[in-house]
Amino acid sequence: MNWADFWYLPNFSKGALQMKRNHNSSKKINSEAKTAWLFMAPGLILLCLFVFWPIIYSVPLAFTNYSVIAETEFVGLDNFVKAFHDVDFIASLKNSLLYVIVVPFIQFFSILMAILVNRKMKGIRFFRSAYYIPVVTSMVAVSIIWGWLLSQNGVINYLLMYVGIIDKKISWLSNYNTALWVLMFITMWKGLGYYMMIYLAGLQAIPLDLVEAARIDGANRWQVIRKITIPLLKPYVFFCSLISLMGAIRVFDEVFVLTSGGPGNATLTSSLYIYQQGFQKFNFGYSSALGLIVSVFIVVLSVIVFFFNRKGGVNPY
Amino acid sequence: MKKSMNIVKKLFLYFWLIVFAIFMMGPFLWLLSVSLMPGKNVFSFPPAIFPSFIDFKNYIDVWKYMDFFKYIWNTVVISVLGVVLSIFFSCLTAYPLAVFKFKGRNAIFLVLVSTMIIPAAAGLVVNYLTIKALGVMDTYLAVILPSAVSVFNIFLMRQAFIGVPLEIRDSGRIDGASEFRIWYQLMMPMVKPAIAVIGLLEFMAMWNNFLWPIIVLNDTNKYPLASALSFLNGQFSYNFGWIAAGTMISVIPIIVVFLFTQKYYMEGISGAVKG
Numbered sequence: 001m002n003w004a005d006f007w008y009l010p011n012f013s014k015g016a017l018q019m020k021r022n023h024n025s026s027k028k029i030n031s032e033a034k035t036a037w038l039f040m041a042p043g044l045i046l047l048c049l050f051v052f053w054p055i056i057y058s059v060p061l062a063f064t065n066y067s068v069i070a071e072t073e074f075v076g077l078d079n080f081v082k083a084f085h086d087v088d089f090i091a092s093l094k095n096s097l098l099y100v101i102v103v104p105f106i107q108f109f110s111i112l113m114a115i116l117v118n119r120k121m122k123g124i125r126f127f128r129s130a131y132y133i134p135v136v137t138s139m140v141a142v143s144i145i146w147g148w149l150l151s152q153n154g155v156i157n158y159l160l161m162y163v164g165i166i167d168k169k170i171s172w173l174s175n176y177n178t179a180l181w182v183l184m185f186i187t188m189w190k191g192l193g194y195y196m197m198i199y200l201a202g203l204q205a206i207p208l209d210l211v212e213a214a215r216i217d218g219a220n221r222w223q224v225i226r227k228i229t230i231p232l233l234k235p236y237v238f239f240c241s242l243i244s245l246m247g248a249i250r251v252f253d254e255v256f257v258l259t260s261g262g263p264g265n266a267t268l269t270s271s272l273y274i275y276q277q278g279f280q281k282f283n284f285g286y287s288s289a290l291g292l293i294v295s296v297f298i299v300v301l302s303v304i305v306f307f308f309n310r311k312g313g314v315n316p317y
Numbered sequence: 318m319k320k321s322m323n324i325v326k327k328l329f330l331y332f333w334l335i336v337f338a339i340f341m342m343g344p345f346l347w348l349l350s351v352s353l354m355p356g357k358n359v360f361s362f363p364p365a366i367f368p369s370f371i372d373f374k375n376y377i378d379v380w381k382y383m384d385f386f387k388y389i390w391n392t393v394v395i396s397v398l399g400v401v402l403s404i405f406f407s408c409l410t411a412y413p414l415a416v417f418k419f420k421g422r423n424a425i426f427l428v429l430v431s432t433m434i435i436p437a438a439a440g441l442v443v444n445y446l447t448i449k450a451l452g453v454m455d456t457y458l459a460v461i462l463p464s465a466v467s468v469f470n471i472f473l474m475r476q477a478f479i480g481v482p483l484e485i486r487d488s489g490r491i492d493g494a495s496e497f498r499i500w501y502q503l504m505m506p507m508v509k510p511a512i513a514v515i516g517l518l519e520f521m522a523m524w525n526n527f528l529w530p531i532i533v534l535n536d537t538n539k540y541p542l543a544s545a546l547s548f549l550n551g552q553f554s555y556n557f558g559w560i561a562a563g564t565m566i567s568v569i570p571i572i573v574v575f576l577f578t579q580k581y582y583m584e585g586i587s588g589a590v591k592g
Binding site: 032035039042043044047050053057116119124128132134135136138139142144145146149151152153155158189193197246249250257270272274275278279288290291294298 | 327330344360361410412413418420422425429431433439442443444463464468471496521524528543546550557560564567568572574575
C-alpha cells in the first residue's frame with residue numbers, strides 16, 4: 001500500500017498507478033528540474049524560514065541561557081540537565097503521553113457516527129453538518145462554553161445528579177483527578193466531526209456490490225462490519241489515528257484557555273510548558289531545549305509507530 | 318410486517334441521530350439561550366437550559382463595548398489573505414512534487430512530511446525572533462507569514478495533482494503552453510475539490526487562531542476575533558451575558574461560511590462518491 005491508497009481521496013490517486021516511467025533524454029530532465037525548482041522556490045523559502053529554521057536554530061539556542069533579561073552565554077548541557085530534574089517538565093511529558101488515550105476513543109466514536117450518517121435518509125445532510133459544527137468553531141469559544149458547563153454549579157453536574165450518576169457536585173476542571181480527563185473529553189468532542197467525515201468518505205468508497213454479495217451469502221450486519229467494513233477502512237483508521245495522535249501529543253489550545261496547566265500541574269502538557277517557559281518566563285534558551293527534547297521524543301515515537309505498521313503490511317510511504 | 322420493521326428501524330436510527338445531534342449542538346444552543354437572557358446567572362441551580370424570555374441587551378452592550386466590526390474586519394483580512402497565499406504557495410510547491418521527474422523529488426517530500434511531527438510550540442520562540450528580525454512585528458503580515466504555506470496542504474495538493482491524468486499536461490505541451498500556464502489553466506481546474514478542502518480548512522484555522530496573533534501583535538486593536546474573545550474572557554470573567562454574546566458573535570460567521578461552502582467541502586472530502 002502506498003500513500004495514495006491510504007489517503008482519503010481514493011479517486012484522486014488512480015493516476016499514480018497510471019504514471020509510466022518514460023525514458024526522457026537527460027537534457028529534458030535537466031530543464032524539468034529547473035522548472036520544478038522555480039515552482040517550488042516561493043513555498044520552500046517560506047518553509048525554510050518558518051519550519052526548518054526554527055528546528056535548526058533551536059539547537060544552538062538550547063545550549064545558551066538566552067532570555068530577554070540577562071546577557072546570553074553558552075551554558076553547555078545545563079538546560080538539558082535542568083530539564084530532566086524539572087518536576088514540572090517530567091509531569092508535562094507524562095500528561096502529554098497520557099493524552100494519547102484519547103486517540104482510540106476518537107476513532108471508535110467517529111466510526112460509529114460515520115456508520116450512522118452513511119445512509120440515505122431525510123435530513124441526513126442536516127445531521128452531518130450538525131456534527132461538524134464543533135470542528136469549525138474556535139477552541140476559545142468551545143473552551144468558554146465547556147468551562148461553564150463543567151463548573152461546580154454548571155449544567156453537567158445538574159444533569160449527572162438528576163440522572164443519579166453522581167451524588168455530589170464535582171468541579172471537574174479544578175479537581176486534580178478529573179481535569180486532564182475532562183480536557184481529553186473536550187478534545188474528543190471537538191474533533192469527532194472531522195474524523196467522521198474522513199471515515200464517511202472511506203465508507204462510501206467501499207463498493208456496494210461487495211456488501212450485497214456478502215448479504216446474499218447470508219452474512220448478517222455485524223459480520224459485514226467485521227469482515228468487510230473494518231478491513232477496508234483500515235487505511236483510513238491508520239491515517240486518522242496518526243493525525244489525532246499528533247494532535248494529542250501537541251495539544252495546547254484547550255489547556256491554555258481552560259486550565260493553564262492547573263490545578264498544580266495536573267493538566268500541564270509539554271506544549272504548554274514550552275510556551276510558558278518561552279513567553280511567560282522568557283527563558284528562550286531553556287524553552288528551546290525543552291522543545292528539542294520533546295521533538296526527539298516524538299520522532300522516536302513515530303519511528304516505533306511506523307515500524308509496527310510496516311510489520312502490519314501498511315507501507316506509509 | 319416488513320413495513321413496520323422499517324419504521325421501527327427508522328425511529329431507532331433517528332433516535333440515535335438526534336442523541337448525537339444534541340451532544341454536538343447542545344452546548345452551542347445552551348450558549349445561545351444564555352446570551353439571550355441578560356441578568357440570568359449561568360450558574361443558577363437548577364440551571365436555565367431553555368430561555369424563558371428573549372432580550373438582545375447583551376449583544377447591544379457588548380457590541381458597544383467591543384466594536385466588533387473592527388475585530389471582524391481584522392479577522393477577515395487575516396483569514397482571506399492567509400487562505401489565498403496558502404492555496405497559491407501550496408499548489409505551486411505541490412505540483413512539481415506530484416508530476417515532475419527530477420533528482421531529489423522524493424527526498425524533498427520525505428523531509429517535508431517528517432516536519433509534520435515536530436510540535437508547533439517548539440518553533441514559537443524562533444519564529445517570534447524571525448518575525449522580529451524581518452521587522453514586521455505588530456502587522457497582519459506577522460500573523461499570516463508563518464502559516465502562509467503548510468506542509469499538510471502541500472501533502473494534500475500533491476495527492477490531488479497525482480490523480481490528474483498525465484495526458485492533460487502533455488496536451489498543453491503540444492499546444493506550446495508554458496509550464497506555468499499549464500499549471501494555472503489546465504491543472505488547477507482539475508484539483509478544485511482539493512482546493513476547496515484546503516481553502517476551508519485553512520480559513521477555519523486562520524479564523525480561529527488566537528495564540529500567535531497575541532504573541533506578535535502588541536496593539537489589541539489589530540487582534541482577530543478569537544484573540545479578542547480570549548481577551549474579553551480574561552477581562553470580564555464575571556459578566557457571563559457579555560461573554561456569551563461575544564462568543565456567539567465570533568462563532569456565527571464561521572458557521573455561516575461553513576454552511577454555505579459545506580457542499581463543495583464535503584464533496585471534496587468524499588471525492589466523487591455520492592452519499
